[in-house]
Amino acid sequence: MMNKPQARRIPVYFFTGLFAALWAAISLMPFYLMIITSFKSAPDYGKNGFFSFPLQFMFANYVRVIRDGLFNYFKNSLVVVSAALFLLLLLSLCAAYPLSRFQYGLRRPMNSFIVASMAIPMHVTLIPIYLLTRAMGLYDKLPGLVIPYIAFNAPITVFILVNFLKTIPSELEDAAEIDGCNKMGVFKHVIVPLSGSGVVTVAIYDAITMWNEFSFALVLMQSKRMLTLPLAVWNYKGQYSASVPLLFCVLVMSVLPMIIAYAIFQDKLVQGMMAGAVKG
Secondary structure, three states, X not given: OOOHHHHHHHHHHHHHHHHHHHHHHHHHHXXXXXXXXXXXXXXXXXXXXXXXXXXXXXXXXXHHHHHOOHHHHHHHHHHHHHHHHHHHHHHHHHHHHHHHHOOOOOHHHXXXXXXXXXXXXXXXXXXXXXXXXXXXXOOOOOHHHHXXXXXXXXXXXXXXXXXXXXXXXXXXXXXXXXXOOOHHHHHHHHHHHHOHHHHHHHHHHHHHHHHOOOHHHHHHOOOHHHOOHHHHHHHHHHHOOXXXXXXHHHHHHHHHHHHHXXXXXXHHHHHHHHHHHOOO
């Protein structure tokens, strides 16, 4: 027989579970509609609309977009994001370490400058970056995207890593220095291994941002062989304006890598987000 406190909790559990199920259904509905639409034929979509179930699963839609060069767009996005993410995390971690642990006169102004730079709108820099990229000979080349991606994601990445590194106990550094490590040794053997959760957190955030970036790719890329996935979606929108299912095929294949990456690293993401809750 249940006591009174347990009986009072039953409605709370019921409504909490109901709300969670409703929220999950609302969150998953766009993905469901996107997937089922990608398997429709153009006449099926035109006749039965967006919310209907496919009369016949058209796997040929995916074959068509793959033959049209989708893997090349995917490869370009993967190369740009991988190179930019590696350099961004390396430079940001090297910058965050002295900003979080050392005491010097310019520390506060530099932190303020990093926070202020996060407020710079990306679009006001498109023309200067376009001119600079052409002057450097990087226009319509993948390295021409890597540099702006690093520059515009560095402030938020450094800001997050600075606050994360402050949670690492300074006693660990003192112990390493007693054992004979210099500052570079402390950074390599103490800071880098202990900052894994924070690095994964910002890596997922930055990877999603760069994977979906459209403005720089539109301005700095011209030839079809250099297009990234967001531009491929834009081109399919124009090329197949009467065939929405093909556009949704591209969208499904564009978001799938980020969903897989989040599913693999979600535990590290949660650890990184919770790391700053308790210091030491």
